[in-house]
Amino acid sequence: MNQKIDLIAENLISIHPLLYKSISKPLRTKSSITPGGMFVMGSLKRYGILSMSDIGKCLSMPKPHITVIVDKLIEEGYVERLNDPKDRRIVNILITKKGLKDFEDIKQAVSENLKIKLSTLDKKEQDILATASQQVKEILISILSKE
Amino acid sequence: MNQKIDLIAENLISIHPLLYKSISKPLRTKSSITPGGMFVMGSLKRYGILSMSDIGKCLSMPKPHITVIVDKLIEEGYVERLNDPKDRRIVNILITKKGLKDFEDIKQAVSENLKIKLSTLDKKEQDILATASQQVKEILISILSKE
DNA sequence: TGTAATAGTTATACTTTTGTAACCATTACA
DNA sequence: TGTAATGGTTACAAAAGTATAACTATTACA
Numbered sequence: 450m451n452q453k454i455d456l457i458a459e460n461l462i463s464i465h466p467l468l469y470k471s472i473s474k475p476l477r478t479k480s481s482i483t484p485g486g487m488f489v490m491g492s493l494k495r496y497g498i499l500s501m502s503d504i505g506k507c508l509s510m511p512k513p514h515i516t517v518i519v520d521k522l523i524e525e526g527y528v529e530r531l532n533d534p535k536d537r538r539i540v541n542i543l544i545t546k547k548g549l550k551d552f553e554d555i556k557q558a559v560s561e562n563l564k565i566k567l568s569t570l571d572k573k574e575q576d577i578l579a580t581a582s583q584q585v586k587e588i589l590i591s592i593l594s595k596e
Numbered sequence: 597m598n599q600k601i602d603l604i605a606e607n608l609i610s611i612h613p614l615l616y617k618s619i620s621k622p623l624r625t626k627s628s629i630t631p632g633g634m635f636v637m638g639s640l641k642r643y644g645i646l647s648m649s650d651i652g653k654c655l656s657m658p659k660p661h662i663t664v665i666v667d668k669l670i671e672e673g674y675v676e677r678l679n680d681p682k683d684r685r686i687v688n689i690l691i692t693k694k695g696l697k698d699f700e701d702i703k704q705a706v707s708e709n710l711k712i713k714l715s716t717l718d719k720k721e722q723d724i725l726a727t728a729s730q731q732v733k734e735i736l737i738s739i740l741s742k743e
Numbered sequence: 744t745g746t747a748a749t750a751g752t753t754a755t756a757c758t759t760t761t762g763t764a765a766c767c768a769t770t771a772c773a
Numbered sequence: 774t775g776t777a778a779t780g781g782t783t784a785c786a787a788a789a790g791t792a793t794a795a796c797t798a799t800t801a802c803a
Contacts, residue, residue, distance in 0.1 A: 451715065453722050453726050455711070456726055456730070457714055457729050458707035460726075460729035460732070460733045461615055461707075461710070461729060462619055462638075463733050464611070464732055465616070465620070466655065467736045467740045467741065468611065468615060468736075469612070469631075470656045471608070472608065472609055472612050473616075487613075491613055492613075507617075508613065508617055509617045509621045556605075559609070560608075563605055564601050566740060567601045567604055567605065567739065568598065569739060570735065570739065575600050578735045579604050581727070581729075581735075582607035582728075585607070585725065585729055585732055586607045588724065588728075589615075590610070590614065592714065592717065593614045594614065
């Protein structure tokens with residue numbers, strides 16, 4: 450097909466386990482929120498408000514799982530349900546102030562160890578990684594986030 | 597602390613769920629191997645040979661879980677155990693030819709959908725992403741892969 | 744030599760994730 | 774109006790990941 454695309458896919462597949470190890474794993478010890486819950490919160494932060502189905506599409510998760518995750522997030526006061534005035538089948542999910550704040554706090558805590566390792570990089574490498582990670586993030590969001 | 601490092605951590609945390617959705621999720625439908633098994637195979641491909649403990653350090657997984665994953669990989673013929681001649685406590689894990697081949701095949705299948713989305717990017721974006729993902733990969737490997 | 748440390752396995756319990764089917768309420772539309 | 778489609782929940786089952794303790798075998802070393 451396309452050699453450049455193959456290279457990109459190969460790179461992303463290599464990056465994935467490193468992020469899994471450095472981000473999903475510490476989550477368990479640093480907070481009570483699950484990886485799934487964290488992903489849902491991230492989607493809500495990005496889009497502000499999402500229906501249950503939209504969340505499922507964002508994360509490729511089956512609807513029943515979304516219900517379970519959202520139920521737990523509501524228990525913790527991180528999100529709330531909001532009936533859609535136009536279509537009463539739809540339940541919109543909204544992140545709360547507490548949710549936004551704790552989301553940032555958890556990200557800080559989770560990335561603590563990661564940041565220690567990042568600080569061992571020299572200035573030039575940090576610059577490269579800052580730019581490169583920003584580009585990867587933006588481009589991936591543009592093609593992968595919704596649907 | 598350091599603003600640039602905060603930005604990098606933030607970017608990586610944003611990238612993580614996108615890769616999770618695009619790589620770990622399709623794995624289930626495209627193959628019989630689990631994400632954990634895939635991570636172990638990736639580590640073995642990178643380092644050639646690893647003891648059980650080394651694998652645990654690479655992936656921050658508890659030893660009993662490694663045993664379970666490796667047992668399953670052996671069943672499938674993807675890896676094999678090799679006693680260490682110098683220290684008989686150590687069990688080294690080696691990826692087989694079949695393991696290497698199937699690992700590549702599975703990566704191909706898993707990234708099929710991802711590549712379709714990547715192909716919607718214009719030439720310039722593909723160039724940027726190819727370079728950026730390569731840089732992110734190399735730098736992250738240098739600070740995150742072992743221990 | 745004997746005690747502590749290390750590598751790995753076994754066993755067990757629990758949480759999270761995944762998958763499916765059945766169900767209700769609402770909406771779309773023929 | 775009635776039938777199909779959609780959005781969401783409930784219920785259930787199974788797989789995968791996480792965590793810990795107990796155990797064997799081996800090695801390190803005081």
